[in-house]
Structure formats: C-alpha cells, structure tokens
Amino acid sequence: MITMSNTDYKPGMGKVSITGDDLRQSLVIAKNEMRKFMRGRKILLFILLAALFLALNIALPALYWDQFGSYLSTPEEIMSWNAGNISFIALIGAVLFASFTIVSEFEERTYLLLFTRPVKKTTIFAGKFLACYAITLLVVLIYYGVSAVHSLVLEGAVTSKTFASIGMAMADIFAVSGLAVFFSTISKKGSISALMTFFLVLMIPSILSGILWVVQPGGDYWYLLNVAEGSISSVIGPAMQISKPLITFLLWGAVPLLAGWLIFLRKEV
Amino acid sequence: MLTHLINVTSGEAYINGVDVMRDPKGALTGVGTVVETPEFYTYLTPVETFELLGQLIGMSREAISAQTSSILEMVKMTEWAEKKIGTFSKGMRQRVALGQAFLGEPSVIILDEPTSGLDPRGMAEMRDVLKNIRNGKDVTVVMSSHMLHEVSDLCDRVAILNHGKLILDDTIDAVTSRSGTRQIIIKLDHVPTADDVAKVAAIPGTLSASRLGNEIEAKMSSERARSRELFEAVSNLGIGAYNLYENESLEATYLSLIKESR
Numbered sequence: 001m002i003t004m005s006n007t008d009y010k011p012g013m014g015k016v017s018i019t020g021d022d023l024r025q026s027l028v029i030a031k032n033e034m035r036k037f038m039r040g041r042k043i044l045l046f047i048l049l050a051a052l053f054l055a056l057n058i059a060l061p062a063l064y065w066d067q068f069g070s071y072l073s074t075p076e077e078i079m080s081w082n083a084g085n086i087s088f089i090a091l092i093g094a095v096l097f098a099s100f101t102i103v104s105e106f107e108e109r110t111y112l113l114l115f116t117r118p119v120k121k122t123t124i125f126a127g128k129f130l131a132c133y134a135i136t137l138l139v140v141l142i143y144y145g146v147s148a149v150h151s152l153v154l155e156g157a158v159t160s161k162t163f164a165s166i167g168m169a170m171a172d173i174f175a176v177s178g179l180a181v182f183f184s185t186i187s188k189k190g191s192i193s194a195l196m197t198f199f200l201v202l203m204i205p206s207i208l209s210g211i212l213w214v215v216q217p218g219g220d221y222w223y224l225l226n227v228a229e230g231s232i233s234s235v236i237g238p239a240m241q242i243s244k245p246l247i248t249f250l251l252w253g254a255v256p257l258l259a260g261w262l263i264f265l266r267k268e269v
Numbered sequence: 270m271l272t273h274l275i276n277v278t279s280g281e282a283y284i285n286g287v288d289v290m291r292d293p294k295g296a297l298t299g300v301g302t303v304v305e306t307p308e309f310y311t312y313l314t315p316v317e318t319f320e321l322l323g324q325l326i327g328m329s330r331e332a333i334s335a336q337t338s339s340i341l342e343m344v345k346m347t348e349w350a351e352k353k354i355g356t357f358s359k360g361m362r363q364r365v366a367l368g369q370a371f372l373g374e375p376s377v378i379i380l381d382e383p384t385s386g387l388d389p390r391g392m393a394e395m396r397d398v399l400k401n402i403r404n405g406k407d408v409t410v411v412m413s414s415h416m417l418h419e420v421s422d423l424c425d426r427v428a429i430l431n432h433g434k435l436i437l438d439d440t441i442d443a444v445t446s447r448s449g450t451r452q453i454i455i456k457l458d459h460v461p462t463a464d465d466v467a468k469v470a471a472i473p474g475t476l477s478a479s480r481l482g483n484e485i486e487a488k489m490s491s492e493r494a495r496s497r498e499l500f501e502a503v504s505n506l507g508i509g510a511y512n513l514y515e516n517e518s519l520e521a522t523y524l525s526l527i528k529e530s531r
Contacts, residue, residue: 021327028324032310039312112307113369116272117325118297268275 029127080236082147087229093136098180171249178253182260301370311355344368360391446491452516458509
C-alpha cells in the first residue's frame, strides 16, 4: 500500500547504521563489479601494462648488467627495484576501474535498476570501492609474485621485507582508489573522472613537492602522496620508515573517500 | 520520490507503512520497480541479472532459479534467457525490466512510464504483458503514464496530478462517467444515412445520436446497463453495424479537470 501526505520534510542522511544484511549486499555488489571488470577489456590492458613494466624492469638490468649489476646484487635491491613501479600500477588501476565505478552507473543509466532496489547507498558505495580496491590489489600481488621469482632466480632468495612493501602498496592502493572514487562521484562523465584522477594524482603532489623543495631544500615533506609512495620500495632498504607514509596514505585515501560518500548520499538523478 | 531516486522537499510518502525518506531500504523491501527504460549491465544475461538482483534482496539460489524461469516465461523472454542483454532491442530490455520487478514476489510494483521510448511493436508487446501481470497474484501495481488510452486499458483506478497536486483519485468507471454520459461509436459497413441515425436515436436509454463522419455517435447515461442495452439493440437494428466501442472519455475528463484547476 502506498500513502502520501503533505507535511514539511527536512532532507537528511536517513539511517547510516550498518547491518549484517548491508555487508552481505556490499559483497554481492562487489562480486558483480568484479565480474564486470573480468569480462571487460580494461583488465587485459591493466595486466599488459603491469607486465610491460615488470618486463622492462627485468630485461633492462639483464641487457646492461655492467651498469646495473652493482645495484642489484642482493634480494633486497632486486625487490626494491621492482617495487619502484607499484605506485604507477596502483594509479593505472585507479584510473581504469575506480574512476569509472560510480559515474558509470549514471552515464549508462543502470542506476535505475540498482538504486531502486532495497539497498542503502552506503552499501553500493562500499561494494564498488571494495571491488576496485580488490582488482588493483590482485594485479599488484601478481606483480610481487613474479618479482619474487625474479629475485629467487638471480639471488636464490626473497627478502621478508617484501611483506612490508606489500603493506605499503596496499595503503597506496587505498589512497589512489579513494581519490579516484571521489572524482567518479563528482564527475558527469567517466572520461573526465579518469583524466582528473590520472593528472591530479600524478601531477599535483609532484608540483607541490617540486615547489616545496625549491622553497625549503631538504625539508621532510612526508605528507605528500608522491613522497609517501617512495616508501613502497625504500621500505625494503635498510632505513625503514613506516608510520609517516602509512598515515599519509590513509589520509589521502580516507578524506576523499569520506567526501565522495557524503556527496553520493545526497546525489540525485 | 517513491523509489528514493530524488529527495522530497516537502511531504511524506509511505510504502506498506514505511517512510520512504527515513527508511528507503525498509520501504523498498517487497517492492518491484520499473523506472522508464532502465539500462542493464550489458555483460550479463537475463538469468545472471535476475541472479544478481535476487541475491541483493536476499533470495536463496533455489528461489531465484525457480522464479527466473517462470518470470521469463511470463514476459516472453525464455528464448533469450542466456543471451547477453547488450544485444537486446529496447522492447526486449523493457520486458526484462518488467520481469525483474517480479523477483521476490513483491506486494507492490511501481511502473514509471513503462512503455516510454518504445516503438509501436515494443509498446504493443509491453501492453500485452502488462494486461496479464496481475493474473492470480496478490499485488498492487502503481503505473504512471501520460498515455491515457493505456491507463484506460490497463488500470482500474486512476489518480490525476497537475503541477504536483492531486486533483482526482477514483476508479476508472467513476472517472469516465463523471460527465454523466458515455459516448458510444458505431461503425457501419456503409456511410450512415439519416434513417440509420434515427434508428439508433430511438433505442431506449439513448440521449442523442448523430452522424460523425462515417460513423454514428450515440450519447447515453453513464450507467453500464444502458451501454449493454445499446450494444444488444444495435445488433438487431439491421443497419449494417460491425463494430461498437466506447469513445475515450478519460482524456475528456482529464482535459476538463486540468482546465478547471488552472
């Protein structure tokens, strides 16, 4: 039965509590999003690019061993060398998947199917973010796996510090995916969202750090995303710096993700 | 607003007693919807789409599987059950859209302009399905449409809105007989003569009869019994009548109500 009445209504956020059913629905949405990624062409492009980076990382030192040999003489150095590409792979994952995840629902009008079901918007948002995070992490883990084989072949061992690097990479994926989902929430077109993600994530922190290093050379600009991303490979080295980059990643991811979620809750069709 | 796609600025809406704005998830539980012509995930088949939506509303695998086949049969899409929706025509997509609204045996189905944007064939197919959707089911179907002939054809109750205000809410019978008269059109196998018109006018209960192009228009009181008497009498007049139908009066009522409310 449907009833309507005409009294003043103040729009609000409604219920924001999370129940077990909401979590189950998030997983259903994440599963469907993963199926979309797996059946699309973007995943092939993503794997190809990651494979290309890794192939170059393996092939170039082999070709120019005289120059590289002294730098890649321990398992730590090999893993650190390969991990240098992780931040760019995370960014490509965010551009290909997270920057489209919300905006595509509106662009392709599938929101009329999904948003009219008994599912909270928070649940949809969480499920989509989870899928974007998972697909990028999956490719990054494969990258680490092949890097580990590379290290085993060259040096006969893999450093346990690889796990610290993976932890940093997971935090970095959270940061760039969070930014991409934010752009996906505010954009009207997926292509705009993808461009904003790529250029703003790549260029803004670089420009900022460039300016800061000119203004105050030698300063500790740990709060910049590109500076924190350096820790993904440097954490394998002797000077391990974990807490500051971790905080940076979490903040760069959580703030836009929270803002995107709030905008998404109020977003109308 | 009922499906919580947009927020209300004032007022309240309840579905099965649950406030849509305060608890959209609760309100939409047990509700099937078709809003305009929704797009589907083109990489999914109808079966996979039903599986996704069924899982979302908490149905078991067995229930989804059982309902999917019967619903696809109802919307005449069984043949395309395993084909990717991306290859479907708009009419086929709309039939899948209508089908998914039935998943989970909802108590309320909301259809927003269900034939909007369809070609004549798609519209006819959709109307055909819509006519039978309540067969044997305990379900309330709320349909919004600008096509009044469709409303007359499919609905048993009508509510008319003008600039967001409800100006009428009644049964179709009550709305169409608001003027107190019904207009019946009689088609003959020849151009009507004055004698033909006079014979119709003489049928008891007929208020007036006149020639309307190649047809005869008979006006009579809005009681159903009078229409029935006319239908029976015309066949015995021997004037070559081969078709009788009631002229669209919902449109006339709508236009007069809109005019009054200005």
